[in-house]
Amino acid sequence: MEITYRFDTTPETEIIIELYNSSGINRPTDEKERIAKMYANSNLIVTAWDNSKLVGISRSLTDFCYCCYLSDLAVRKEYQNVGIGKKLIALTKEIIGDQTMLLLLSAPAAMDYYPKIHFQKVENGFIIKRKK
Numbered sequence: 001m002e003i004t005y006r007f008d009t010t011p012e013t014e015i016i017i018e019l020y021n022s023s024g025i026n027r028p029t030d031e032k033e034r035i036a037k038m039y040a041n042s043n044l045i046v047t048a049w050d051n052s053k054l055v056g057i058s059r060s061l062t063d064f065c066y067c068c069y070l071s072d073l074a075v076r077k078e079y080q081n082v083g084i085g086k087k088l089i090a091l092t093k094e095i096i097g098d099q100t101m102l103l104l105l106s107a108p109a110a111m112d113y114y115p116k117i118h119f120q121k122v123e124n125g126f127i128i129k130r131k132k
Contacts, residue, residue, distance in 0.1 A: 003055065003084060005091055006047045010039050011054050019054050023074040026107060028132075044068065046091045048075070048084050055079045058088035060096075068096045070104040086117050 011019075013036045017029045028034050039045065039059065048056030056075040062068035070092060075084045093102055105127070106114055115121065 001050060001082075003079075003087075004049045005087065006049065007045070007091070007095065009047065010045050011047060011057070013039070015054050016057065019057060019076060020072075020074055022076045022078075023080075024077060024109075025072065025074040027072070027074075038071075042071070044092060044095060046088050046095070048079075048088060050079070056084040056088055058092050060092055062096055062100065064096055065099060067101050067103065068092070070102055073104075085113075089117060 013032055016039065017032065017035055020027045020029050020035075042059045042061055044058075044060040044062050044064075046058040047054060056079065057072065058070065059072040060068050060070045070089070073085055073088060075088075089102075096102065102119075103122075104114070104119070
């Protein structure tokens with residue numbers, strides 16, 4: 001398996017939804033327009049491909065100089081545990097540079113994953129949750 005990574009494309013919404021559904025990530029995949037809007041308003045998207053099949057995606061919002069919010073990290077279940085998610089994060093970090101903080105909110109099921117790839121848990125955060 002040879003995975004290629006791209007920064008120059010945003011996959012079609014249907015392909016992203018299919019990836020999300022196959023990865024286990026909890027996103028509103030029954031709302032195609034919402035998913036499309038999420039990507040239209042993101043400015044750093046890194047994708048992982050097995051030939052023409054989308055197998056992983058990282059979606060972020062960033063100013064490229066101070067902060068970056070990694071909003072989505074999804075890898076197809078059958079491609080998980082081979083380093084694709086870690087590589088998507090590494091490429092995101094490479095693009096944003098050393099002066100930029102990388103921040104994310106973890107799904108409960110992934111809380112043990114992020115410390116393994118050098119994320120530090122923060123205790124000084126606050127949130128106003130979405131209603132839907």
